[in-house]
Every structure is written in structure tokens, then in C-alpha cells.
Amino acid sequence: MTIAGLADRLGMSKASVSYALNGQPGVSEPTRARVLALAAELGWYASSSARALSQSRSDAVGIVLGRSPEEVGSESFYMNVLAGIESELSDHDMNLMLRMVTPERTPGPRRDLAVYRRWAGERRVDGVIVFDHISDDPRPQVLAGLRLPHVLVGAAEDAGSAPFGANTTVNQGRDAATVVEALHRLGHRHIAHISGPLALTHEAARSAGVLAHAGRLGMTVVFSASDYTADDGGKATIAVVAGVAPGSPEFPTAIVYGNDLMAIGGLQSLKRLGFSVPGQVSILSWDDSILCKLSSPTVAALARNTMELGRCSAALLLDTLAGHQSANVAMPAGVLKSRESLAEAAWKRP
Amino acid sequence: MTIAGLADRLGMSKASVSYALNGQPGVSEPTRARVLALAAELGWYASSSARALSQSRSDAVGIVLGRSPEEVGSESFYMNVLAGIESELSDHDMNLMLRMVTPERTPGPRRDLAVYRRWAGERRVDGVIVFDHISDDPRPQVLAGLRLPHVLVGAAEDAGSAPFGANTTVNQGRDAATVVEALHRLGHRHIAHISGPLALTHEAARSAGVLAHAGRLGMTVVFSASDYTADDGGKATIAVVAGVAPGSPEFPTAIVYGNDLMAIGGLQSLKRLGFSVPGQVSILSWDDSILCKLSSPTVAALARNTMELGRCSAALLLDTLAGHQSANVAMPAGVLKSRESLAEAAWKRP
Numbered sequence: 114m115t116i117a118g119l120a121d122r123l124g125m126s127k128a129s130v131s132y133a134l135n136g137q138p139g140v141s142e143p144t145r146a147r148v149l150a151l152a153a154e155l156g157w158y159a160s161s162s163a164r165a166l167s168q169s170r171s172d173a174v175g176i177v178l179g180r181s182p183e184e185v186g187s188e189s190f191y192m193n194v195l196a197g198i199e200s201e202l203s204d205h206d207m208n209l210m211l212r213m214v215t216p217e218r219t220p221g222p223r224r225d226l227a228v229y230r231r232w233a234g235e236r237r238v239d240g241v242i243v244f245d246h247i248s249d250d251p252r253p254q255v256l257a258g259l260r261l262p263h264v265l266v267g268a269a270e271d272a273g274s275a276p277f278g279a280n281t282t283v284n285q286g287r288d289a290a291t292v293v294e295a296l297h298r299l300g301h302r303h304i305a306h307i308s309g310p311l312a313l314t315h316e317a318a319r320s321a322g323v324l325a326h327a328g329r330l331g332m333t334v335v336f337s338a339s340d341y342t343a344d345d346g347g348k349a350t351i352a353v354v355a356g357v358a359p360g361s362p363e364f365p366t367a368i369v370y371g372n373d374l375m376a377i378g379g380l381q382s383l384k385r386l387g388f389s390v391p392g393q394v395s396i397l398s399w400d401d402s403i404l405c406k407l408s409s410p411t412v413a414a415l416a417r418n419t420m421e422l423g424r425c426s427a428a429l430l431l432d433t434l435a436g437h438q439s440a441n442v443a444m445p446a447g448v449l450k451s452r453e454s455l456a457e458a459a460w461k462r463p
Numbered sequence: 464m465t466i467a468g469l470a471d472r473l474g475m476s477k478a479s480v481s482y483a484l485n486g487q488p489g490v491s492e493p494t495r496a497r498v499l500a501l502a503a504e505l506g507w508y509a510s511s512s513a514r515a516l517s518q519s520r521s522d523a524v525g526i527v528l529g530r531s532p533e534e535v536g537s538e539s540f541y542m543n544v545l546a547g548i549e550s551e552l553s554d555h556d557m558n559l560m561l562r563m564v565t566p567e568r569t570p571g572p573r574r575d576l577a578v579y580r581r582w583a584g585e586r587r588v589d590g591v592i593v594f595d596h597i598s599d600d601p602r603p604q605v606l607a608g609l610r611l612p613h614v615l616v617g618a619a620e621d622a623g624s625a626p627f628g629a630n631t632t633v634n635q636g637r638d639a640a641t642v643v644e645a646l647h648r649l650g651h652r653h654i655a656h657i658s659g660p661l662a663l664t665h666e667a668a669r670s671a672g673v674l675a676h677a678g679r680l681g682m683t684v685v686f687s688a689s690d691y692t693a694d695d696g697g698k699a700t701i702a703v704v705a706g707v708a709p710g711s712p713e714f715p716t717a718i719v720y721g722n723d724l725m726a727i728g729g730l731q732s733l734k735r736l737g738f739s740v741p742g743q744v745s746i747l748s749w750d751d752s753i754l755c756k757l758s759s760p761t762v763a764a765l766a767r768n769t770m771e772l773g774r775c776s777a778a779l780l781l782d783t784l785a786g787h788q789s790a791n792v793a794m795p796a797g798v799l800k801s802r803e804s805l806a807e808a809a810w811k812r813p
Contacts, residue, residue, distance in 0.1 A: 146608075173560070181550075185542070185546055185549075187539075187542075187753055189537075192535070192537075192542055196535055196563075199535075199561065199562075199563045200531075200563070203562065203563055203564065203565075208560050208561075208562060208587065209560070209561045209562065210523070210558050210559070210560055210561075211549065211558075211559045211560075211561050212549075212553065212558060212559070213546075213549045213550070213553055214553065215553075237558065258496075343753070343757070374753075377757050381757070403537055403693070403724075403754070404753070404754065404757060407693070407727045407731070407754060407758060408757060408758065408759065409758065409759035
């Protein structure tokens with residue numbers, strides 16, 4: 114049975130039947146109901162499978178997140194970037210195919226690559242958006258091999274791209290300068306930087322940037338890499354301040370955290386240890402969120418428009434899918450939001 | 464070119480070629496690379512479109528959220544339920560198709576229904592999971608008309624289900640008793656309930672439950688419906704306490720909020736107005752989250768396992784898709800987490 118057949122049976126035009134079946138305006142609701150009732154009765158579908166075979170388009174964009182569902186649920190970064198992606202896709206009537214693969218505890222083939230291979234082989238998605246770029250990341254080459262258009266979210270400015278790939282880029286060095294210079298202006302000379310995992314290229318670039326700008330300004334930095342959770346951020350904080358006498362040159366008067374959860378976990382640990390924030394230690398989160406705004410004290414943050422990062426990444430992928438030549442898109446600089454947790458250094462080096 | 468053709472060209476077994484193409488174990492990585500390289504060279508795809516036509520399965524579950532991406536990004540409820548759904552789907556190698564449709568500002572055909580019609584017509588998804596059940600909800604009937612299996616997340620215990628539908632259910636009356644009885648034990652006799660929109664059946668059921676149990680215990684309640692945002696929760700809080708003398712019988716000694724964001728917004732407004740929490744007003748959130756745990760004071764909450772709600776909803780849908788008779792699944796009772804924001808009533812009615 115074709116659309117023409119349905120139209121014949123119903124005594125309607127093919128256009129009306131098509132509008133009714135595809136959920137488009139142009140037919141009244143009673144008419145739509147009649148068409149859908151007959152279509153259902155006949156088990157008739159304008160199958161996307163048949164359409165995809167002829168059009169070679171699935172009208173879906175895929176994302177594989179290599180994180181546990183728990184992590185994704187509590188990380189405002191992911192939710193905001195996903196929300197931005199979704200807003201752009203919805204505007205273009207595209208679907209989002211989402212998959213979370215828990216990171217492997219044991220060595221073996223990467224599960225995310227297996228999902229890409231299946232999606233490409235089965236033509237599930239027209240392209241994919243890739244999070245959490247790591248050094249020697251195998252994904253761009255695999256996706257190029259699969260001829261699957263892809264966009265890396267927030268890659269380094271000098272990161273290359275594979276065939277069929279493009280990047281939205283963030284200049285972490287520039288953002289590091291913003292953070293370090295703000296702390297320097299407040300008199301901080303010895304600071305701590307508790308980053309996320311350094312295998313992530315953006316974390317490595319941030320650490321290098323903090324080191325370079327601190328060195329330039331005559332500041333010293335103690336580094337610690339954590340795992341983005343509030344718990345671990347708290348533990349890393351204790352390790353950084355434990356056994357160092359407040360007031361001594363080795364005591365960091367400011368701590369920069371790689372995300373909001375670690376900053377809040379650190380804040381709690383500092384309070385528990387009896388430190389005053391910002392009286393003795395200033396803290397700053399490298400990503401803003403509602404947690405930073407609502408905690409007490411409120412937590413200063415380098416605010417990046419993460420929803421816009423998602424929107425731009427989706428727009429770049431759609432551009433690529435439309436056959437346009439796609440150059441990398443640079444995201445705007447982060448903006449420092451000074452809040453209660455950020456103050457002048459409590460003591461200054463002679 | 465078929466799999467047999469590829470196998471011939473490569474001098475391999477059909478099984479090896481199939482494993483390599485489908486990302487399954489059973490072939491070495493170099494072999495997989497050889498197969499994929501030739502397949503890519505020939506533009507060969509084991510198209511899901513062709514498979515779906517023969518198998519009538521899309522291996523995807525759809526969700527249409529009638530919220531703005533911003534709201535979804537900040538609401539821990541959605542993220543946790545989605546995370547639970549994703550964990551169950553991943554275990555069964557199913558994909559999640561996600562769509563956010565901004566709620567209509569002007570009357571007109573509901574955009575979420577249009578998405579369902581397209582998904583069903585194009586066989587994009589095998590079934591859908593439905594959030595935010597409202598009174599006179601048109602969705603179950605539309606989905607039944609489309610013969611699209613569906614599960615309502617957290618429906619009322621007495622909510623019916625349409626053909627092809629089943630519900631995970633939450634007994635809001637029982638949870639209301641937990642909340643109201645806890646406040647009664649602490650000496651609260653006049654309380655405020657700032658709920659989410661009452662068009663949502665779970666909010667209407669909660670309000671009815673609070674009213675019934677408060678009445679039974681001789682307590683009085685002032686109601687206000689808000690919109691789940693921190694801002695509006697703050698405004699509703701001001702409206703509830705403004706112009707009422709603390710210590711008078713009309714002053715609510717405890718405020719129950721419909722979600723964590725409103726509770727935190729309310730807490731900030733109370734602090735700004737100079738009220739002590741819990742010294743003068745206790746507050747409690749009807750949903751737990753990291754915000755409640757990390758705010759200062761920490762906020763008491765009726766904790767429900769929202770990730771498990773998502774997991775069960777997905778499992779119920781997969782059961783339905785597997786052809787099993789699916790009865791509604793009742794979720795466990797919420798558990799009151801008493802935290803710093805909850806204390807004895809500051810003053811008691813004579």
C-alpha cells in the first residue's frame with residue numbers, strides 16, 4: 114500500500130495523507146486521526162528504513178559518552194553541553210542518539226569504538242559528536258575510517274582533525290592566563306591546581322597554561338590530578354594543605370579546581386579542617402554551575418558558556434553534513450565570575 | 464556486494480567478516496582493520512535500514528521531553544532518571560533517541576505528538592518512555608493509536624494505561640504521609656507547601672496527600688504552585704512569609720518544596736529576608752540531590768531513588784517489547800533524609 118493507495122481509500126489528496134502521516138500542519142486533527150487510524154489498521158508505515166535506503170540519511174546525530182550514567186547525571190558540564198546540542202538539533206528536526214558506555218576496568222577493545230562501528234555499519238547516525246578528547250585519541254582515525262563525519266567538542270586550538278572531522282576549540286592557555294592573573298592581582302603567590310585527569314587534553318593544556326603564566330608572574334604552583342568527583346576533590350584538597358603551616362610560604366593561599374564538584378568537595382573539606390574560605394584560602398572553579406552560585410560561600414568560577422559550546426558543536430556538524438567545507442570554530446574566552454570564595458591573599462610572601 | 468562477496472575478496476570466512484563489520488569480538492584488530500578498509504573502499508554498509516525492514520526492530524527507545532534544554536540541564540531529576548534509563552538500555556545494547564521540544568507559548572498542535580507520529584511512521588523507535596504525566600494527558604491515546612509501546616514514568620498508582628502502555632507508579636499519598644508526619648512529630652502545626660505546576664498529576668497527588676494527612680493530624684497548610692526554578696521558588700517563599708509576623712499562628716514554621724531548585728531558591732530568599740533556617744523556618748525538598756547535600760545549611764529531603772525509577776521504567780518497556788505481559792511496577796517509598804534545615808518548630812500553637 115502506497116500513500117496514493119491510502120489517499121484513494123480515504124478519498125483524500127496524496128498531499129493531505131502525507132501531511133497527516135508525517136505530523137506536519139496542513140490537515141485538521143480529525144482528518145489526521147482518520148488517516149492514522151486507517152494506516153494503523155493496515156499496518157502501514159512510511160518506514161524510515163525504506164526512506165533511509167533511498168536517501169542515505171538517518172537524520173540522527175550520535176553521541177557516545179565514556180562515562181558512567183551516575184557521573185553524567187551529576188556533571189553539569191555534560192548536561193549543559195548536551196542541552197546546547199539538543200537545542201540546535203531540534204531546530205533542524207534532527208534526532209539525538211545517545212549511548213553511555215561505562216569505562217573499561219580491564220584492558221580490551223574500547224566499547225565506544227564498537228558502538229561507532231555498529232552505528233556506521235547500520236547507518237544509524239549521519240555523524241557523531243565526540244567528548245573528552247585524550248592524547249593519542251584513537252577515535253578521529255576510527256571515525257575517518259568509517260567515513261563518519263564528526264566534531265570534537267572543545268579540542269585544543271592546535272589539535273588537528275581527521276578526514277570527515279572538525280573541531281570546536283577552546284584556548285585553554287588564554288583562560289589559564291585569566292585565572293592566574295586574577296589570583297596574582299589579589300596577591301596570591303603560591304597556589305594549588307587540582308585538575309581533572311591529565312589524560313584529557315584540555316586538562317593537560319590547562320595545567321601547562323597555569324604553569325607557564327604562574328612562572329611568568331613569579332608565582333609557584335602545586336599540582337594534583339583528581340577525578341572530577343566531590344569526594345576525590347575533597348581528598349586532593351586535604352593532601353594539598355595537610356602538614357603545611359598556614360602562613361608559611363608553602364601554604365597555598367588559593368586553590369583552583371578543574372570543575373564545580375571538586376571545588377564544592379574541596380570547600381567542604383576545608384571547612385571541616387577548620388579553614389576559613391576565603392579568609393585563609395580562596396577557591397575558584399574552572400567551570401561555573403548552579404552549585405557554585407548556590408553554595409555558601411558562593412564559589413568564584415571561570416564561566417564558559419557550555420551550552421553555547423554544545424550548540425556550536427552541533428551547528429558545525431550539521432554544516433559538515435550539509436556538505437559545506439567546515440573549518441574549526443573557536444569558542445569565546447571564559448569570563449571570571451568573582452564571588453565570595455575569592456579574596457586577597459591572607460598573607461603575602463616577603 | 465554481500466558479506467559473502469566481501470569474504471571472498473578477503474579470503475576470509477563470512478563469520479569473520481560479519482564479526483569485524485559489527486564490532487563484535489572474535490577477530491583480531493588487524494583483521495578487523497582489513498575488513499573495514501575494504502568495506503569503506505567499496506562503500507559497503509550492512510545497512511540498519513535494510514535490517515530494520517526485515518526485522519521490524521529499530522533497537523532504539525525514544526524520549527521526548529517537553530521542557531527547554533536549559534531546564535533539563537539544571538534539573539537533577541531528569542538527569543538521574545535519564546541516567547537510569549541509559550544504564551538499562553546500554554545493558555541490552557539498545558540506543559536512546561532523545562528529543563527536547565520547547566513547550567508551546569501559543570496554542571496549537573502539540574509538538575511532542577508530532578515527533579511521536581514521525582518516529583512511529585518512520586519506525587525510528589521500538590517504544591517510548593513518557594515523562595511529566597498531566598491530567599487528561601493526550602499522549603497515551605495517541606501512542607496507542609500509533610501502536611507504539613510506551614511506559615509512563617512515575618504515574619499515580621490508580622492511573623490507567625492505554626493499549627501498548629504500562630506505568631511505573633509512585634504512591635504520592637504514602638510519601639506525603641512521611642513528610643507531614645515527620646513535620647508533625649517536630650511540633651509543626653502550620654506549614655507551607657510550594658509545589659511544582661499542579662497540571663502535573665504527581666504534583667496534584669502530592670498536594671492532595673499533604674492536605675489529607677495534615678487535616679488528619681490537625682495541621683493547616685498554605686499552598687503555592689511554582690515552576691521548579693530557583694528564582695520562582697524564592698518568589699513563592701517571599702509571598703508565603705511576607706506580612707506574617709513570625710511567632711503568629713499564621714506564620715509557617717516549615718516549608719515543603721516540590722524540588723531541590725525551589726528549596727535552594729527559597730533558602731536564599733529566607734536568608735536574605737533575615738530569617739534563620741531552621742531557627743525560625745524548617746525547609747524540606749521533595750527530591751534529593753547534590754544541591755541539598757552541599758548547600759549550607761544542608762537541606763532535608765524526601766529521597767527517592769530516581770535513577771532506579773529510570774532503570775525500572777526502561778526495564779518495563781524492554782519487557783513489553785519482548786512480548787511479555789506488562790503489569791504496572793510500583794516504586795518503593797521515599798525515605799526522609801533529615802538534615803540541618805529540619806528542626807523542631809520554633810514556636811508551637813497553644
